[in-house]
Amino acid sequence: MSAKISVEPFGESFECADGETILDAALRNGFFLKYGCRHGGCGTCKVVMSEGDVEGEGSSFAISAGERADGVVLACSSRPATDCTIDVDSMELTEDEFRAGDQVASFEVELASLERLTHDTCALSLALQPPASIAFTDGQFVNVVVPGTDMVRSYSLANAPEDSDRIDLIVKLLPGGAFSALLESGLHVGDSLTLHGPLGELRLRLSHRKVLMVAGGSGLAPFLSMLRNLERRGRSREIDLVFGARTRADLYLVGELERLVAALPGVTFVPALSEPDDELWTGERGLVTEVIARRYTSLDGYDAYLAGPPAMIEASIPLITGLGVRPANVHFDAFVSSRR
Amino acid sequence: MAGKRSLIDVHEKSKGYDWDYPDTDPKYPSRFIIPKTGKDPFRMLVRDYVRMEEEKDARTYGFLDGALRMRVAETAEPRFMEALKLTLPDLTNAEFQAVSGVGMIARGIGNQELRQGYYAQMLDEVRHTQLEMSLRRYYVEHAPDPAGWDVAQRALYQHPGGHVSLALFQNFNTGDVIDAVINLNVVVETAYTNILLVATPETAVANGDHALATTFLSIQSDEARHMANGYGTLFAVLQDESNVPLVNEALERHFWHSHRGLDALVGWQSEYGAVHRPWAYKDQWQEWVGDDFIGSYIDKLTDFGVEAPTRLAKVAHDVSWIHHSTALALAAIWPLNFWRSDVMGPADMEWFDSHYPGWAEVYGPFWQGHAAMADPSSGRLMLQELPSLPPFCQVCQLPCIMPRPDRSEIRVFEHGGRNIAVCSEGCEWIFHRWPKAYEGRKSFWQKYHGWDLADVILDLGYVRPDGVTLMGQPSVSLERLWTIEDIRRIGFEIKDPLAS
Structure with a gap:
């Protein structure tokens, strides 16, 4: 009915x-x-x-x-x-x-490069086919159609909006995931894909407050886009980026993050390992929530941005609001794996 | 239906015509390049507009009859009603200045589509003035202490608090038309009217005044269209890149000045004019100015080159303090007021210190002293305790004790053969950038230099019908009211702190 x-x-x-x-x-x-x-x-x-x-x-x-x-x-x-x-x-x-109806565009892209960042994380660079331009905001994502199906998978763009001729994605390989299986075996440089977007409301909002970014897993992508955008525009903000991973081998793009930190005054990069397997590791240890609780006695006067596994986001929200971030100033993208 | 369609066609066609004015030179030439075409942000026929407003008016005026039977004016918290004697005429002044301002804008904007919106906004501003005057008439007839309501608008323009209002709102109709739009429609109406007209009604209801809540919410229902006027105009002028630095400079100026004037007075009404406080003022500011105006409205315009005001962080900091300092100043000069101030008791002090940590240390001793001197038998005034009177800022007209008396950022310099004081770096920048707009103002202390305080009060006319009892009092709960003789016995002489 x-x-x-x-x-x-x-x-x-x-x-x-x-x-x-x-x-x-x-x-x-x-x-x-x-x-x-x-x-x-x-x-x-x-x-x-x-x-x-x-x-x-x-x-x-x-x-x-x-x-x-x-x-x-x-x-x-x-x-x-x-x-x-x-x-x-x-x-x-x-x-x-x-x-006006749905104006979200469809794009045909070609896989330009596929790089293994860690044992379960890949970086994809997708070259846009004519019309070779996409206008997006740093923090947005696209829905990639899994070839041969009507299923889509959502991934945040990692490149700066100025690089509008391509789309860089960071993909976490999930056991049994449809797109993951394809990346592991069936997808090669030069193959075509279809995607829809850009989508999502996550963006680095203008504010007088300092910024706490909390990334886990492939959740680094929107923050890379934001930092790269600040670099391109010659702007900086006071930002602490806490990037949580399990072991040192799970951290990726550290060199690129250190380069951005050097280029952007006010930005601090805090890698954190929950299971450091390297005795030489001098960085933060523990879950991102433990690291935040240890580093900050108060987060009054901060905006918070979270991207990563839902469990990390769920645990972080009460912690950071308890430390003084106004609930309205907590922004996040939960990377819930698709059930379809 | 066919008739309505044809009327819409006529309306649309009318926007294709432009007007010829016999006097082609605008009063103030614009530095902006204003596109000839734009998009009518109002999109409403006069017939539909009038029908809508008539219904809203009927509801608002109808409530005043209900308020009469509910004894709203008699039962509302006296502290709230007294503070309104300053802030409501302040708002009516804003409406007056806006009526004149949108007239100037409609005349000078040179874009027929945008002009439609400003014509209708002028009707709105007149409507708001009438609604506020009706509310004030209700108060003057039914408030337990009508003294001050009867002379409020004249009293306002003589009072230092009224000078704050004049300095702020005269910018609506003085200067470049796009500058006026950025001041009126963008900063004051988009950033601040939610605090003024949505949060204030909540405070009013918490303190028993449903009449004010009804009137303000009815006014606020027009503001979305004024915000659309501002956005439409801003969007149109941003299409020309040469306008971008001008937009940013105007935003810088009016954001700072509006912060000074509005955060000081609206914050004061919201917390010192209330017994029950649903919000801390700084939280209202974070939500509507910080998150909505800067974090959403201005944020979306950054793609077109608009930038956040460079003094944003400073404003966000000072918002926690300047209304407390305003309250201190207004209570210290209570004999010069046309409303009754109030004593802040233990419950007030506890609320302030818990919401603004550090408040008790800075302001607590003042309020204890104020309470101790509230009865005429004390024979003392807080004015006597001050080393000197604080100068008023030549730009925003606030006393130069901002953001806090212990951290004053006053600057004094010579200009045109006289000493000028400004309260802050922001106001100093504005003064030197637009000296003609501010150098002519005379200060309240300058006018009364060498006068006995009693004679100043008589000159202002702030006495009750018996000719001897002051309108201004230090407390709303005093049984014995201060008279002009009580003041004369003290023998306090006004000394202009800037007199050479």
Whole structure:
């Protein structure tokens, strides 16, 4: 049974087919709602359900308990159980943008290089095919279509927006992951891929506060893009980047990070190993949460940015808000592995 | 439906016409290159606009009748009502200056699409003035102590607090039109009206004044369109790269000046004009100015070359202190006020020190002294305890004890044969960059140099109908009120600290 979805503040409505998500129905009907990963991981498509009821579940990281209590749902993961009214005001869409439909572009790319950074992490550089340019904000991600399927995988761009002719990604190889399997064996330099984007709302916001960046796993990518962008623009900020890894062999691009630190006054790089297997390791030891708790007696006057495994983000948020970061100043991308 | 469509067509067509003015020279020439085409940010027919506003007016005015029966003015916290005697006329002054400002902007902007928005904004600003005057009429008729409400607008313009308001809001209608847009629509309306018109109603409700909450929220519902006017204009002028440094300089100037004037006065009303405080003012600022205005609005414009004000970190720091220093100054000069100040008791002091660590050390002794001298039998005034009166800043008109009396950043220099004081590096930069805009202002102390305080009060007319009892009092709860004779007995003479 289809349901009617009314959208405020635009006073518009559309039909949502049985089993269809609110996001898919909006896009099919020619309306635009902001979205990202499309599987409940990133939180970009948050809307407020002011009337009606939905079925579906979102990642516990994408919606806080407080938001859930306020009626926030994820449009990409919610299927209406009744007619619904949603309020999309928080997406800050203009009416023109809403009515213009989905403008997120598709790109054809060619794998220009594939480099193994660690035993389970790869760096991909993708050359854009004509039209060979993508406009994105440092911190955004793209959805890469897994060849031969309709599945997509979300990865943050690691290059600076000025390098608009290519897309650099950092991919964590997950056991049994569809894209991971392809990278391990089937994908070669020169092969073509399709991707959609750019997507996501993570960006380094203008502020008078200092910045704490916390990266784990492949979560370094958006911060690399931000730092490279600051370098290109000749700007700097007071930033502490805490990069957590298990062992020394799991750290990657350390040389590039040290180069950026040298070029950007005010930026500090703090590598941290949870299981240092090297006695010569003089850096921080412990989980990133332990490192933060040890290094900072107060984070009052900081903005915090988090990217990495959901468990790291889940553990970090109460710690850093407890140390004084205002909840509104905590920004994150949870790299929830796709369930589809 | 067909009729409506044709009206929309006519409206759209009308924006294709431009006006010929008999006097082609604007009052203030613009340094900006203003594109001839733009996008009407208002996008509303007058007919629809009037229908919408009529409904909002009916709800707001209707509530005043309800307020009468609910005895809102009689039961609201006196401390809140008294502080409003300064801040509400301050706001009405802002509306007056904005009426004139959008007139100047509409006349000078030379872009028919943008002009539509400013015509409608002028209607809004007049509406706001009327709403505020109706609220004030309600107060003057029903407040337990109407003294001050009856003369509020005239009293404001004579008072140092009114000088802060004038210095800030006259920029709406004085100078380059785009500069005025950046001041009015971008900084004051986009960055600050949420604090002023959304947070203040929360404080009003917490202190029992639903009438003010209703009026302010009705006013705020118009502000989104004014923000759109500002954004539309900013976006249009940013299309020409030569305008970018001018935009940044105007933003630098007005962000600093608005911080001085608004954070001082709105912060004062929000915390010292309240018994119940739903927010700490610094948290309001972090949310609406820090996160929304800088972190979202300005952030999105950085792709077009707009930069965060260079004094942003300094502003963020001073926001924790300047309203406390303003409160101290306004309480110290209480005989010169046209409202009753109040004593800050133990519960107030505990709240301040817990929300602003270090407050008790800096401000605690002053408030203890203020309480001790509140009764006329003390025969003492805090003014007598000061080594000298603090000069007023030639730019923002705040007393030069900012951000804190123990960390004053006052600068004094000679200009045009007289001593000029400014409160800070930011105001000093503004003064030297635009001296003509500020050098002519005379200071309050200069006007009354050598006068007995009692004669100053009589000259200002801040006495009650009996001719002897002061409008200004040090406390809202005094049984015996100070009279002009109490002041004359003290024999305090005003001495201009800048007199040579």
